[in-house]
Each structure stands twice: as structure tokens, then as C-alpha cells.
Amino acid sequence: MKKLAVVLASLTLATSALANNYAIVGGKVHTMGSKGTIENGTVLIKDGRIESVLANGTAPQGYEVINAAGKVVTPGFIGALTSLGLVEVSSSSGVVDSSIEKTPISNTGAALDVQYAINPDSSLLAITRLEGMTSAATAINSSHYLFGGLGAIISLSGQSPVLKSAAFMTIDVGSEGAENAGGSRAALWVMLDKVLQEAENASSTLSAEKPWYGLNTRSDVDALKRVLKGEVPLFMRADRAADILQVISFKDRHPNIKVVLVHGVEAWRVADQLAKASIPVVIDPEYNLPGGFDQMGATLSNAARLHDAGVQVAIGMDTHNIRLAAQHAGNAVANGLPHQAGLEALTSIPAGIFGVDNDIGILKPGSFADIVIWSGDPLEVTEAAETVFVGGEPIEMESRQTKLRDRYLSLRKEGNNKPSQYQRSE
Missing domain, CATH: 3.20.20.140 (Metal-dependent hydrolases)
Structure with missing residues (x-):
């Protein structure tokens, strides 16, 4: 447990120096804790951790607002x-x-x-x-x-x-x-x-x-x-x-x-x-x-x-x-x-x-701001994660697979069916 505390403390210090503050507002928030599910919830993120989880809350000054109206919010x-x-x-x-x-x-x-x-x-x-x-x-x-x-x-x-x-x-x-x-x-x-x-x-x-x-x-x-x-x-x-x-x-x-x-x-x-x-x-x-x-x-x-x-x-x-x-x-x-x-x-x-x-695993004050905003029900295969926070910061929603997808889609749009490495200047 001591090692865990040291690791978590170091992660907090590392993220707090760079972290922005965010307010996720208007979503259906599954806290997975004692507060249950909150309709029209507001999750405040400060220094990489969750500051508060409220019903019908508003974003304080200095927080970047993320509109989650009509969406679902869960822990990562x-x-x-x-x-x-x-x-x-x-x-x-x-x-x-x-x-x-x-x-x-x-x-x-x-x-x-x-x-x-x-x-x-x-x-x-x-x-x-x-x-x-x-x-x-x-x-x-x-x-x-x-x-x-x-x-x-x-x-x-x-x-x-x-x-x-x-x-x-x-x-x-x-x-x-x-x-x-x-x-x-x-x-x-x-x-x-x-x-x-x-x-x-x-x-x-x-x-x-x-x-x-x-x-x-x-x-x-x-x-x-x-x-x-x-x-x-x-x-x-x-x-x-x-x-x-x-x-x-x-x-x-x-x-x-x-x-x-x-x-x-x-x-x-x-x-x-x-x-x-x-x-x-x-x-x-x-x-x-x-x-x-x-x-x-x-x-x-x-x-x-x-x-x-x-x-x-x-x-x-x-x-x-x-x-x-x-x-x-x-x-x-x-x-x-x-x-x-x-x-x-x-x-x-x-x-x-x-x-x-x-x-x-639970959205509550003090926990890591590992949070996902979903387009709808997370357990429906037709819905998707739209925004993912890890340690209080939104990640780039890209991977090697999405980069390959975008690369070949762009070639198709340009009317070229060959990968870029095969293109030669005249």
C-alpha cells in the first residue's frame, strides 16, 4: 500500500503541474458510487482529480466547459x-x-x-x-x-x-x-x-x-x-x-x-x-x-x-x-x-x-479523473466513447488503426488507390 501511495502521489504531482480544469455539464452521470445515477449532472475536474459531482450544477469561472447534454458519463x-x-x-x-x-x-x-x-x-x-x-x-x-x-x-x-x-x-x-x-x-x-x-x-x-x-x-x-x-x-x-x-x-x-x-x-x-x-x-x-x-x-x-x-x-x-x-x-x-x-x-x-x-472505478471527489463521455448507452455496440479523460486530461482519440484508416480514406477521396509511399514525383 505504501508503494501504491507513492506512485499515486507522484502521478498527481506530475499531472497537477500541467492539468487544466474542466467542467463536464448536462450529461447522464453514472457515478457507480453512493450518488447513483445523476440526470443532468456536472463533474468538475481540477488538477487531475475529480473535484465534485453535482446534480444541475454550473461551471465555475476558469473551467473549460464540455457539453455532455444528451450523452452518458461514466468512470473509465x-x-x-x-x-x-x-x-x-x-x-x-x-x-x-x-x-x-x-x-x-x-x-x-x-x-x-x-x-x-x-x-x-x-x-x-x-x-x-x-x-x-x-x-x-x-x-x-x-x-x-x-x-x-x-x-x-x-x-x-x-x-x-x-x-x-x-x-x-x-x-x-x-x-x-x-x-x-x-x-x-x-x-x-x-x-x-x-x-x-x-x-x-x-x-x-x-x-x-x-x-x-x-x-x-x-x-x-x-x-x-x-x-x-x-x-x-x-x-x-x-x-x-x-x-x-x-x-x-x-x-x-x-x-x-x-x-x-x-x-x-x-x-x-x-x-x-x-x-x-x-x-x-x-x-x-x-x-x-x-x-x-x-x-x-x-x-x-x-x-x-x-x-x-x-x-x-x-x-x-x-x-x-x-x-x-x-x-x-x-x-x-x-x-x-x-x-x-x-x-x-x-x-x-x-x-x-x-x-x-x-x-x-467510481466518480467521486478525490478520485482520479478517468472519465468517459459516451454518445449513448456504453453497453450498446452502436454507441461509442466520444471523449476520454485519463488523469484529468482528454486524450487524442486516435490510434495506429485510426491513422491507417484516415490515410487510406484520404487516398480514395483523392482518386489514388496506392499508398503514399508508392507515389513518385515526376
């Missing part, structure tokens, strides 16, 4: 699980940091940390911002270790990307995870409990002078102690209902660990048990076809059934295509998820899971 969306900043072209190994082989630094993978691999210049950040996504959780999605290491919360500003390092730890406890434990779940769960028991019993500081021959390296132990204390959530990936029941049993054995179920294709089958155990779920609600025997119960109603049972649902995809999250949330709404729950799955719920809801 949060991707609850992605590989943003870690992958540029998935088929090119030189720009893929989302998968890892074994290295000497770790025995179990707990010590791996993605914050050192994030590329703030990734072209995918700009593409994702245009869809109203302003921050995301990013993590390794393929590991040959027991754990996938520590993930981070990143801003899509393209500048200082890491909002919170060591924000969560990942582990696959399904069929793929079993492959890392000798090929069977029978070994996986025993290994997991033994590794955690060793970390819990290890002294608070492992002396470098004394030999250590544990299942974990010293760095693994340090990382796992934070998980055991509940300081770092443990994201447990499982799809099969039987595996999800094992996740629930694990939570019963380790009540201090903040368990979050990830992927959860068959989570709807054990929704009541998940709700009773207070385990939130991060899913891709569009996952409706079985990709393997772990996912035979795939259905578009997964999110709706989980919500009806009282489970907190957030939306994430362990790829870089999180820009499609609003569309997927809209499809979940079409299959029974309440509209408000669809918005919460992209804002307040992921912010709460990661413990950053004082800064992102």
Missing part, C-alpha cells in the same frame, strides 16, 4: 484481467512477455513480477483507450510454474503505466495448471498447500547467510507471505465446476487469503457456493462454447446466473482484446445480467477487488 472502464502492455504481436517472441519458462529466480513462480515487462509505448494501449478503457489489470497468462507471478494495475495513459505493482498473484488450478504439477490435480492441490505452509512457517526474513533448500526460493517466500496475510489477492483460474468446488474448499482452509475465481466458465453451476464463500469472479461473459472438457457447461447466461446468486462479477480477458469488454458486458445484459451490474463489472467491482476504489 477497468479491465479486470488482461495482458495489455505485455504483448504487441502474439506471433513474435520478441514482443511477448505474457508467457514464461522456468528461471533460477523462482522455484514456484510466486516471485515473478510483470511490472518490469510493461511497455507503455504499446500501440494496443491507444486502441484500447478509444473504447473507454482507462486502466487494466495485466498479468502473465502462460506459466510453466505453479504460480503465474504477480500482476499489476496499469493506467492506459501511455506514460507512467504502473498504478499498483504486486496487485495480485495468479495460479491455474485447472487442467493446464495440473500439467505444471506432474500432470494431475492430485499433485497440484497437495503441492499448493505444501508451498503455502512452507512460506507461512518460514521466518519473516530469510537470512542470505543461512542455506535454504525449500520448495520456494527466498523471493517466492516473500511474495507468498503477502498473499497469506490477505494483502495480495490470489487469482485462481478454474473452469470446471469440480475444480471451482476445490477453490471454495481452499478458501475454507485459508480464510485469510483473498481468493478471486478467474475464467470460471462453469461457475454458474456452483454459484450459490461461491456467493456463500464471498468469492468474486472475473469472467469473459462471451465464453459460450466449450474449448475443452473443463468447459462443457459454457453458457452466455453465466454472468447473469452468478449475479442472481449474489456473486460479484467483473469482466476480464486474459488477452490484449479487453477493448471488447463493453460489448461483451452488453451481450451479458442481453442474456439476463441487469444493466447496472454490467456497468459495475467494468468499474466499481474490479476497483474494489484490487483495493483501488478510492482512485478509479
